[in-house]
């Protein structure tokens with residue numbers, strides 16, 4: 001998608017160099033900064049610190065992280081250790097483990113000398129496939145959205161967190177149908193939920209603005225009112241892991257939107273590629289939920305009046321806080337899951353992916 005009018009991905013390899021570049025998402029929306037990843041440690045740090053974030057992008061970065069690691073050593077021990085380091089960065093997005101398993105499967109049988117170039121190739125393939133899959137999600141999602149425009153000639157979408165192109169390599173998952181609708185000339189507007197405490201909604205607002213898509217930022221707590229008032233035609237969110245029964249783990253707050261959408265009879269769609277499906281996980285109760293540090297709640301970050309980075313403490317250091325980063329929406333609240341192979345009811349995913357074992 002576009003940054004200042006220029007088509008841009010969220011991650012790319014610097015041509016012919018053992019270096020990867022990313023957009024530092026901890027600096028957005030205030031500053032647009034490119035960071036260089038030149039080692040396994042850089043890649044692991046980027047994922048852990050959320051310089052890159054969003055399930056598909058975490059997987060894509062981990063794949064490049066393996067290639068960066070193998071630049072130094074490519075024996076069995078180094079490969080296993082790189083995969084272990086990257087696999088421990090964040091617990092909920094299964095795309096991380098999917099990408100690492102794919103890298104291991106591809107690289108382990110090769111001669112040590114062949115592994116590093118093969119790792120760069122496979123990581124590039126994972127990245128390119130992510131782009132193609134998300135584009136297809138957009139097309140399938142658009143088919144679900146088109147009939148919803150009949151009500152009042154336009155489309156009001158609500159989303160949560162950032163499941164746009166910044167959260168993937170390009171196009172996004174939840175926002176891909178929105179971009180497809182916008183490209184098709186539909187009058188689409190987006191309610192952007194702030195997504196406390198990390199405020200990923202501000203990333204959503206930033207990327208929608210870059211692309212010219214009309215949107216309005218709301219406090220997370222405003223979602224119920226807007227849904228009840230009939231001001232939303234559909235909710236579309238992404239996912240960090242979808243269990244075999246169709247339960248969906250996504251950014252904390254997603255579940256509340258699903259509940260409110262059900263009560264308001266508004267369709268609740270989840271958009272995700274194959275790399276987000278975890279059929280080894282029987283149901284949502286088995287999905288590990290990341291607990292993040294309490295200071296994300298205690299301290300607010302932004303810019304001061306001079307435009308300089310500034311922090312404000314809103315709770316004392318010793319205030320007890322809980323900070324689960326994800327929640328689980330039961331399959332029964334999900335109207336459809338939109339994948340690169342098409343859309344289906346959450347309990348029908350195995351029909352779209354018959355090759356995946358359950």
Ligand code: MRU
Pocket residue numbers: 053054055056093160161162163164167168172173174200237238239240250251252325
């Ligand atoms: O903690 P984050 O910012 O990595 O969480 C991101 C989300 O929850 C997204 O909604 C999800 O990864 C889908 S991204 C296409």
